[in-house]
Amino acid sequence: MLQQVNPARPAYRPPAFAAFGASRESQADDRLETVGHLVSRTQDQEIFSEGELATKLYKVISGSVRTFKILHDGRRQIVGFHLKGDFFGLEAADRYSVSAEAVGAAELIAMKRSTLLERASRNQNLFEKLLNITTRELSRAQAHALLLIKSAQERVQDFLLDLSERAESHEVVDLPMSRQDIADYLGLTIETVSRTLTLLEKNGLISFCSTRRIALNNRSALKALQR
Amino acid sequence: MLQQVNPARPAYRPPAFAAFGASRESQADDRLETVGHLVSRTQDQEIFSEGELATKLYKVISGSVRTFKILHDGRRQIVGFHLKGDFFGLEAADRYSVSAEAVGAAELIAMKRSTLLERASRNQNLFEKLLNITTRELSRAQAHALLLIKSAQERVQDFLLDLSERAESHEVVDLPMSRQDIADYLGLTIETVSRTLTLLEKNGLISFCSTRRIALNNRSALKALQR
DNA sequence: CGGCGGCTTGATCGGTCTCAAGTACGGTGG
DNA sequence: CCACCGTACTTGAGACCGATCAAGCCGCCG
Numbered sequence: 001m002l003q004q005v006n007p008a009r010p011a012y013r014p015p016a017f018a019a020f021g022a023s024r025e026s027q028a029d030d031r032l033e034t035v036g037h038l039v040s041r042t043q044d045q046e047i048f049s050e051g052e053l054a055t056k057l058y059k060v061i062s063g064s065v066r067t068f069k070i071l072h073d074g075r076r077q078i079v080g081f082h083l084k085g086d087f088f089g090l091e092a093a094d095r096y097s098v099s100a101e102a103v104g105a106a107e108l109i110a111m112k113r114s115t116l117l118e119r120a121s122r123n124q125n126l127f128e129k130l131l132n133i134t135t136r137e138l139s140r141a142q143a144h145a146l147l148l149i150k151s152a153q154e155r156v157q158d159f160l161l162d163l164s165e166r167a168e169s170h171e172v173v174d175l176p177m178s179r180q181d182i183a184d185y186l187g188l189t190i191e192t193v194s195r196t197l198t199l200l201e202k203n204g205l206i207s208f209c210s211t212r213r214i215a216l217n218n219r220s221a222l223k224a225l226q227r
Numbered sequence: 228m229l230q231q232v233n234p235a236r237p238a239y240r241p242p243a244f245a246a247f248g249a250s251r252e253s254q255a256d257d258r259l260e261t262v263g264h265l266v267s268r269t270q271d272q273e274i275f276s277e278g279e280l281a282t283k284l285y286k287v288i289s290g291s292v293r294t295f296k297i298l299h300d301g302r303r304q305i306v307g308f309h310l311k312g313d314f315f316g317l318e319a320a321d322r323y324s325v326s327a328e329a330v331g332a333a334e335l336i337a338m339k340r341s342t343l344l345e346r347a348s349r350n351q352n353l354f355e356k357l358l359n360i361t362t363r364e365l366s367r368a369q370a371h372a373l374l375l376i377k378s379a380q381e382r383v384q385d386f387l388l389d390l391s392e393r394a395e396s397h398e399v400v401d402l403p404m405s406r407q408d409i410a411d412y413l414g415l416t417i418e419t420v421s422r423t424l425t426l427l428e429k430n431g432l433i434s435f436c437s438t439r440r441i442a443l444n445n446r447s448a449l450k451a452l453q454r
Numbered sequence: 455c456g457g458c459g460g461c462t463t464g465a466t467c468g469g470t471c472t473c474a475a476g477t478a479c480g481g482t483g484g
Numbered sequence: 485c486c487a488c489c490g491t492a493c494t495t496g497a498g499a500c501c502g503a504t505c506a507a508g509c510c511g512c513c514g
Contacts, residue, residue, distance in 0.1 A: 079372065141369055142325060148375040456514090462509070478493075484487080
């Protein structure tokens with residue numbers, strides 16, 4: 001049910017964590033995480049909501065997170081999935097421009113923006129890190145827009161490849177999210193996602209270990225993007 | 228869209244500009260522009276190309292700029308249009324993730340990233356400005372993704388409204404870009420853009436002053452987004 | 455074993471693309 | 485100033501992909 005907090009390495013110590021930030025204030029620690037505290041969320045639980053004052057920035061420790069926007073007609077566009085190690089909540093100039101929810105159970109580090117900014121002003125390295133992850137996220141958002149003009153098949157293929165590259169194993173992809181989540185990320189309907197996955201399986205490009213676990217049999221063929 | 232660093236005042240002097248940056252190096256000038264020099268581009272001329280080492284960041288002084296990506300099949304996705312006062316070239320962690328071209332004749336300030344970063348490390352205000360415009364651009368990119376899942380009519384309407392809000396006059400919109408540019412930004416074909424504009428005109432929502440100049444007759448109706 | 459939610463599959467519909475002409479506009483040379 | 489040209493834009497007819505509507509299936513938990 002709950003996935004493991006600390007998979008391989010025990011480099012991270014939850015209990016002592018909250019006090020951690022204050023104690024080494026003066027030292028030039030450029031790890032962003034040392035400013036924050038650990039929080040947990042259960043499946044589908046809200047983390048923040050579009051329009052809220054953006055006081056915090058997050059890093060995923062375990063589980064995964066979706067950020068999204070809701071259209072006037074009720075449709076949902078998922079802006080990004082954030083996996084272990086990813087940051088989110090960066091898109092906030094003043095208020096969050098998206099909402100965030102845990103996809104499954106998730107553990108996060110919440111960092112106060114103000115603390116981070118103040119520290120960054122005294123620590124060039126931290127400053128560049130902050131700018132870097134924001135820049136990377138910008139780059140990712142642009143790539144996402146590119147996805148949305150492709151054919152259904154390409155979108156699904158690209159999605160699977162992207163996930164596989166971000167996960168531990170590159171051959172078998174674990175999908176933490178539902179078909180509806182995938183559809184809302186790819187700008188398709190749940191039926192089209194399902195049909196496309198079935199088609200990819202029929203063509204031998206993928207195999208279903210289970211509905212939420214897919215083996216990529218032929219990565220290079222998946223990459224050879226057919227319209 | 229991106230904030231104007233120096234909104235009302237005409238503090239900017241083209242001729243003396245190049246020497247400007249060096250002379251007041253030591254002073255805490257938090258205007259990004261003081262680090263750069265002026266460059267000009269003619270219509271469709273390249274500014275930088277996707278994959279190039281990202282040494283510079285730009286601000287538009289006059290004219291407009293498109294940033295874009297090219298798909299394997301030759302299609303072009305325009306990531307953004309950058310008008311007077313906007314910054315671009317931020318998406319570059321290390322190398323540019325998009326290409327940039329002048330839409331018409333354009334004047335730009337080119338700022339060295341390294342200089343900017345080094346200055347920002349000694350100037351909290353500048354640092355926050357840099358982070359802010361990047362964050363805003365991220366927010367804009369997410370909004371763009373939202374556009375791409377809407378109907379053709381909504382995309383065109385949103386596009387016109389967005390342009391009108393960024394321009395001087397809110398009632399009459401000047402289109403610096405071609406129909407093809409618009410199509411590539413909205414993820415539509417040129418024919419669909421043309422047809423949709425014609426339809427909007429037939430419904431009385433807009434009027435053509437010329438092909439590149441459109442009057443918005445009923446902004447609130449344009450905002451009442453029909454699918 | 456029964457029920458419910460998440461997923462798949464099928465049939466039809468509709469919006470956008472494609473292909474193909476036609477038209478207006480801006481620029482250039484006579 | 486006008487005729488001509490080329491390019492940008494518009495308009496039309498038909499095809500196609502993905503959405504919609506509607507069942508059915510599977511797996512999981514009680």
